[in-house]
Amino acid sequence: MSAGGTVDVVELTAADADALRDWAAVTAESARHEVGDHATAWAYEELLAVLQNPSRARREQFFVARRDGEVVGTTWLAMPLLDNLDSAQVDVHVRPDQRRRGTGSVLLRHAEHVAAAAGRTRLDAEAQWPHTGPADGAGTPGVELLRAHGYAFGIGDVQRELPLPVDDALLAELAGETAPHHRDYRLESWAGPVPDDLVEGWLAVVNTLMTEAPTGGMEREEEAVDVAAFRASEALLAAQGRTAWRTAALDRDGTVVAYTEMILPSYETRFVYQWGTLVRRDHRGHRLGTAVKVANHRALQAGADVAGRRVVTWNAEVNDHMIGINERLGFVVTCRAGELQKRLTG
Numbered sequence: 001m002s003a004g005g006t007v008d009v010v011e012l013t014a015a016d017a018d019a020l021r022d023w024a025a026v027t028a029e030s031a032r033h034e035v036g037d038h039a040t041a042w043a044y045e046e047l048l049a050v051l052q053n054p055s056r057a058r059r060e061q062f063f064v065a066r067r068d069g070e071v072v073g074t075t076w077l078a079m080p081l082l083d084n085l086d087s088a089q090v091d092v093h094v095r096p097d098q099r100r101r102g103t104g105s106v107l108l109r110h111a112e113h114v115a116a117a118a119g120r121t122r123l124d125a126e127a128q129w130p131h132t133g134p135a136d137g138a139g140t141p142g143v144e145l146l147r148a149h150g151y152a153f154g155i156g157d158v159q160r161e162l163p164l165p166v167d168d169a170l171l172a173e174l175a176g177e178t179a180p181h182h183r184d185y186r187l188e189s190w191a192g193p194v195p196d197d198l199v200e201g202w203l204a205v206v207n208t209l210m211t212e213a214p215t216g217g218m219e220r221e222e223e224a225v226d227v228a229a230f231r232a233s234e235a236l237l238a239a240q241g242r243t244a245w246r247t248a249a250l251d252r253d254g255t256v257v258a259y260t261e262m263i264l265p266s267y268e269t270r271f272v273y274q275w276g277t278l279v280r281r282d283h284r285g286h287r288l289g290t291a292v293k294v295a296n297h298r299a300l301q302a303g304a305d306v307a308g309r310r311v312v313t314w315n316a317e318v319n320d321h322m323i324g325i326n327e328r329l330g331f332v333v334t335c336r337a338g339e340l341q342k343r344l345t346g
């Protein structure tokens with residue numbers, strides 16, 4: 001596609017090694033421009049693995065915008081294939097020295113066009129800005145671009161980081177505090193794939209994260225990832241050089257009622273990513289949220305060399321309970337993000 005006069009938008013394949021490297025470099029440069037060293041970005045090897053291992057749960061596409069042969073902007077477009085079938089997620093970046101020339105708009109419109117052609121009518125996007133900025137992101141480039149294109153602000157998130165290692169004495173203290181409250185539950189921690197006997201229960205809880213975590217004004221459905229698709233996503237993690245560190249809480253029947261997971265990437269050496277944490281509604285009030293997180297940190301620190309890394313986590317600004325747990329662990333605020341949504345019509 002050629003648009004904006006001099007900008008060409010091209011979809012990448014696994015064979016486009018140079019362009020994929022440019023995609024990773026430009027996206028990282030743009031994200032760092034917004035939030036400095038707190039920017040998390042895909043390594044080239046991680047996105048190559050996505051293109052080499054197409055998922056049954058989610059279709060992901062990568063585009064670059066070129067001006068005079070040079071990559072000046074990037075798009076990531078993802079469409080769930082087992083749930084949320086009317087939705088797509090889009091992320092657009094433009095090289096800092098190339099902004100306000102219409103490139104972001106060209107990329108966003110192109111992604112919307114591809115999503116609409118695939119029958120998607122609900123577009124989700126995210127933008128980040130420094131934590132000193134306003135809660136609604138007014139005046140920041142990402143939010144302003146999205147608003148200019150008809151996206152509505154749905155919910156504000158706050159990113160926090162925790163330098164590793166966490167003091168063992170603090171972890172022991174927190175584990176000691178929570179233990180009397182969850183005597184009826186067993187905690188299991190491990191690295192890598194979810195054991196066969198737990199995987200169905202694990203997914204039953206994980207699939208509700210999207211709707212159980214605060215959603216603000218964002219419309220969302222539960223996920224419906226099945227075991228086969230989940231196993232494929234675990235294989236993709238391995239191909240990306242990422243190791244999942246996981247803890248589950250099991251009730252007396254051995255059913256998974258709470259979980260947490262952290263991702264330790266090998267191509268990115270600054271961060272550990274905190275992914276979901278959730279306690280099933282009917283098992284709340286037993287300090288299981290703190291307990292699974294503390295157990296997972298202990299397992300990670302005992303089993304991997306993570307000194308010098310930072311755990312990065314994102315919470316809805318209104319998620320007081322999870323934020324309280326994170327602050328006890330020592331997480332500090334680093335930047336803000338907003339989730340925005342648009343309904344495509346016609």
Ligand SMILES: CC(C)(COP(=O)(O)OP(=O)(O)OC[C@H]1O[C@@H](n2cnc3c(N)ncnc32)[C@H](O)[C@@H]1OP(=O)(O)O)[C@@H](O)C(=O)NCCC(=O)NCCS
Pocket residue numbers: 030031034090091092093094095098099100101102103104105106125126127128139140141142143144145146148
């Ligand atoms: C957001 C981003 C992609 C915009 O790229 P861009 O090429 O500068 O965007 P455009 O030139 O197409 O801007 C289109 C309109 O968006 C709005 N806009 C974009 N940047 C803005 C800013 N810094 N301040 C205010 N409005 C802005 C304006 O309405 C602009 O129109 P105008 O230039 O005629 O006033 C770029 O700033 C970026 O990469 N930011 C970091 C990543 C991000 O936040 N992505 C958005 C999430 S999808």
